Amino acid sequence: MLKTTTPHLYIRRPSPTTAEFTVTTLPPLTIPLRLLLLTITLLRLSTVLAATVTIYSRFSLLLPPSTSSSSQPSATTLLLQGDIPTLLTHLLTLAHFSAPGLFLSNITAPIPDKILLPFSSLAIYLALFLQLHTTESLLVLRGLGIQTSSGWSPPFGTSGSGETNTRTNWWKWVGRGGALWGWAPKTRFIPTEKIRDVLINEAFRGFEVRYYLIVVVEGEEDVVVVFPKLLPRKKIVEAVWRGVRGCLYEGDRDSVNTMGAGGGNGHQHAGHGHNSHQGQGNGGQQHQSDGKWDS
């Protein structure tokens, strides 16, 4: 159940001109799964705490206990004073002298420093940053452009859309792949006038040939690959491709026609969108080179 599934697609269409395509390896959130994920999060938290306390008690308390002996202001006063480092030290010391803390230092006592330090650091790192699943998304806004995002979402971002708060939080959590802490995702916004085309391409990757969705950006040599980490299968890629076409170009043919080469090109493709071969032939970068072959 916890195991990540094969990538699957969620489509969200808050308005007719907006669509978000999210590809994720997280299974559908059932109640047991939510509980399990919650447990894992708590487990991660306690791992971080335990590892920190272990390191602290092993290495910090060996020093002459100057701070602990001199003054013992309460935690609240320290918090009010805004003296965060001292507060943290104070809290860690408290944790160390608590029953679980003493138990922990007793257990870890026989382990030599050389082993303890790297292992507990590793534990902290994994508990904080290890991703259980990957989520990548593509946001399409008609008239504005598209935004690709891949990786983790910001941990404490403000919710911009009119989504309900809990749901947004879930998605944010999902975006981090279950990790406690994440860096900002790699997002990239491509304005409509820069989009020359959105198409499905085929390429060799490892021992196989994969389908993937690309955006050809005007003035750039390399194409932008959508969902670069997950590289979902053809069915998903096609669904997203149709969705993007529909959202970007359909229903506003007049404006597209007057837009000139960039938008117009894409529009023509959308016109016979049932044929997914339209763009696949070109090997990504060389769009005109096929002419040489037609002997």
Next chain:
Amino acid sequence: MAPTYNIAMISDFFYPQPGGVESHIYQLSTKLIDRGHKVIVITHAYEGRTGVRYLTNGLKVYHVPFLVIFRSATFPTVFSFFPIFRNIIIRERINIVHGHASLSNFCHEAILHARTMGLRTVFTDHSLFGFADAASILTNKLLKFTLSDVDHVICVSHTCKENTVLRASLDPLMVSVIPNAVVAENFKPLTHTSSSGSNHTFSSPPQHSQPHFPPARPLGPHDIVTIVVISRLFYNKGTDLLTAAIPRILENHPNTRFIIAGDGPKAIDLEQMIEQNVLQDRVEMLGPIRHEEVRDVMVRGHIYLHPSLTEAFGTVIVEAASCGLYVVCTQVGGIPEVLPNHMTVFAKPEEDDLVAATGRAIAALRANKVRTENFHEQVKKMYSWTNVAIRTERVYNGISGAISEAEFYGYDENTTTNTWSAATRGRSGVQSFALIDRLKRYYGCGIWAGKLFCLCVIVDYLLFLLLELWFPRDKIDICSDWPRKKPQLTNGKGEKKKKEKEEYIL
């Protein structure tokens, strides 16, 4: 209703590199697509050509990134190609794997893997090989390995067939001869172009520039006869013979000159010969030319001289005849089969005879005995790629069981004794994909080689099983097909059926 197939053409040699095998694959594939089949080409990556591409007609080309060692042949790594090959075969739903060229390592590996995967295989041999030198022995052994377990072999000429049968110890019945062809429209003589209105870059010699009278190309006694040679200047193309013969031909026949196009290691010898004999004004060296320019060079001449020492088919002499040139060629390999007698003068591959033959050709032209202006139409009737495609299709039908074995191999079931049948069935492998039967075939390859080959086959089979576990079939996306063409020679009912089938496929 003729069945249609998904065919994979596999060779190390394909465009953008120019050459005979390359254009053969391209033309054959195009015509097969016209006949309603699906064709893909698998080759290795060339500079700037990696990945998946579509050519005209929906011909899909996979340029697989692989290491190239020598003259664009890839490094023989028996098994490393298998995973990607399997992936392509499954996603394209291939039924027939058709390998080309015996020097192409890609093709040999593909045939081995294809048989392991239970597909029908065809191999086309484009070249002749000797039996004596070390390289040939090695290549022949490799060929024997591959062809031990192939469903059918196609050769480009009867000589080539004989050669291949001997090299790979095959049953002659499982080898078909399907010659190359030329696109006659690309090789029209000068008289044709002026009527069709296309312009040509090279100016014609003044003596035959009367365009509107196709039969009229009389040659006066003092007009200059131009002899054209277009070939890569290698030893096996007979450049040494040419170097020796040119001064003597020019000495014997005052009003003649040579145009030589092509490049290679022997070009320096030719240049030395020109310097020594002071023939700069009578021998013109054009250097390397592109395939599109061949026709423009050919139409400048009257005689095409082909001094090759070995040749499986010799497409170039068909092209020359199509351009309306009288052909002088050495009687080697498959060349005597290619053109009818009235278009050619044959010489033994030696200096004296080549000079004499060229002399005869010049004399015949001067006497206006040869109607070269008719050659184009005749060649057009003899060689067409559509015909090649039809004949290749028949081979596909034969190996996949669409036409009965008796019909395919041309024997009468009632009268033939069982001995023949057993021998061929065992050899040709039309029926059995069973590993034990395959191993039996490989085991006969030689005392040591047989065991080694069996080992290879077993490893290949294990690798196949591993791949089935590692990359399961249902994890591989199936390609959507390029809309298929309807076969041209079907009635309405057949077409309707075909349409239904298409919908089913899509």
